[in-house]
Amino acid sequence: MSLRTARTSRTGRTTRIATWGAIPAALALSGALIAHSSYAAFSATTVNPTNNWTTGTVALSDDDSNTAAFTVSNLAPGATGTKVIAVTSNGSLASAVKLYGTNPATTNGLSSYVNLVITQGTGGSFASGTGFTPLATGSNVYTGTLANLATSATSYATGLGTWTPTGSAAETRTFQIKYTVDSATPNAAQGGTAAIGLTWEAQNS
């Protein structure tokens, strides 16, 4: 009995130490964990982003080989042109693709007299617009002047379009861009220029 009591007593003490010792241990452990995690996360180090660490991502590409859709000069009222660009989503996350303009510029106010119609569909490519077929419904992405596009669709948040790739498989959508120099372009726009870059951007939804 005395042996057992002593042993129990000793064990009880150990238990108590173990009981209360858990608190500082947990505090120390959590503190160390956070300190380490925070240092790793927030030290201002350069991270090489090329490694694909992620379990999922979004990836968008186009077939323009970094060539501008239009580089046209000597335009007169009534002049028109069309280009198709194929945009492909290879991401593994569901995403939403938006189209917006970048670096708009104009002289003599020409951009107010360039009418754009952007249509989404299937078929066709940057090299050849042949085979482009607009979507049966909701094919219109934009109808209006270049000047309006330049001021209304300037970022992802204000971007245009309804394409939402699911991320489960690669998806390609083609966009037809048609410009027409308004027949009512005033003489004041003679010698004018209009420029804009078009960016399609996917962000995970």
Added chain:
Amino acid sequence: MDRHRRTEQPPSGAGAVAVQGVSRQPGLSRAAGPWRIILATVARVILLTAVCLLGWSAAPAALGWAPTTVMTGSMEPRIHPGDVVVARPVPSTELAVGQVLLVDDPDHPGRLRLHRFVAAAPDGSIILRGDANRTDDSTHVQPSAVHGVGFIRVPLVGMPVLWLAERRMVALGLLTGAVMLLLAAARLDRRPPQASNAAYTPAQTPGSGQEDPGVTPPVPATDNAPEPISSTAGRRRVLVGAGAALAVVVVSAAGLVGVHAAAGATFSSPAKNPTSSLSASTAFSCLAPTVSDSPYLFYGFNEGSGSTAPDASGNGRTGTLVGGTSWLTGSCAGDDSPALTLSTNGYVSTPTRVSAAPTTMSMELWIRTSTTSGGVLMDFGSSQTGSSSATDRVLYLTDAGKVAFGVYASVIGAEVATSPKAYNDGQWHQVVATLSGTSMSLYVDGARVTQKTTATSGRANAGYWRVGQDAIASSWTGAPSSTSFEGTVDDAAVYTTALSSTRVSAHYTAGR
């Protein structure tokens, strides 16, 4: 070691082995064995660590810092989905490249974004980038949109929030089970209460209660010297402790869900088409006036700018704009040709002095006005500018808005042909005056409105052709109160031949 092995022997080993082992071994439950102490301690440390981590992630909210659950992996490998990041508000002056910032998502109103500050844009806005993204975020953010700088990263504790958002109920269930197991394990080194009907806290050691009666330890509580407390007090303490622990967990979890906003560290990928450029021709060919019948000079007034009026006749007699003139823009669409507006004392002078005014000639121009003070439309005057001392072959508008053409005939003196109607109606009108050697004719809008054969030619003075202003003899019929025409003019031409009515009509049909 021996004991350890025995504990794993119970036949009903399914489920919580350790818990059942405790219950089924009366000898062992009497005094906590070392392995139980170790197991319980480990469980307690794990649980308390989790509670502390929750505390670390929730408590800063009291300071106004912003804890955020990371929902996506665009900041990998540094920050993972399920982490909680606490952002500390800092003055915008302390923002620096390299920091991880919590900002209002510029692309998704209402969302937050946790990305790294990679550069300052020239306009003072901040360029962000997810470490896992290949490109910078396309939309820059203003310093005012920054909630704070990432300061504390608490790994993994946001996982339940993430799972909840992703509806991963299996994971949530497994986590709940693991927490319950840990709670049970944390109590392994507690000796069962003395009262035979007392049970362990049922919620924490499910299934153990029914076997308690058989394992009631014979050891009196007083034997356990360091813990001289009654079983009731002990039970109360156990309950209070468990309750407190539960409260901490619940509060922390609630804090995580409620206080923590979710940061959708955004993945983005742009496909950019380089800048397209369109440039218009310097002179729209559709605006070029149709010139026919070999004019002596022809001012199309399509330039839209400048202080001269180029001569479209090909004779190079470029006119000079004098006084109040302004260009009216126009286009190729319909009746929208650019033109020149003349205001007070505005006119166009010509460069070439003519030694003798032609015997046969035509003056043609388009006018649009609402003036009630008339004015000289075109004439041949002795002076290049200002008021000529002698004018002849004058096409003018009367105060009543009628078109008049006057010549100073050699025998009969001043002769004026006046249109029956007024044309100061704000509309465009083609006006043509001809002197053919046999008659003087006045045409408006392609049709002859009056003709006189009494005067067939004017004086052969030397001088200059003028458009829009010159002196006029007050004795002439309907001489206007103003010598300066106020209105808009277009396609002004002088011919050294008398245009036939057919040609005048053709000019009118061709438009201005």
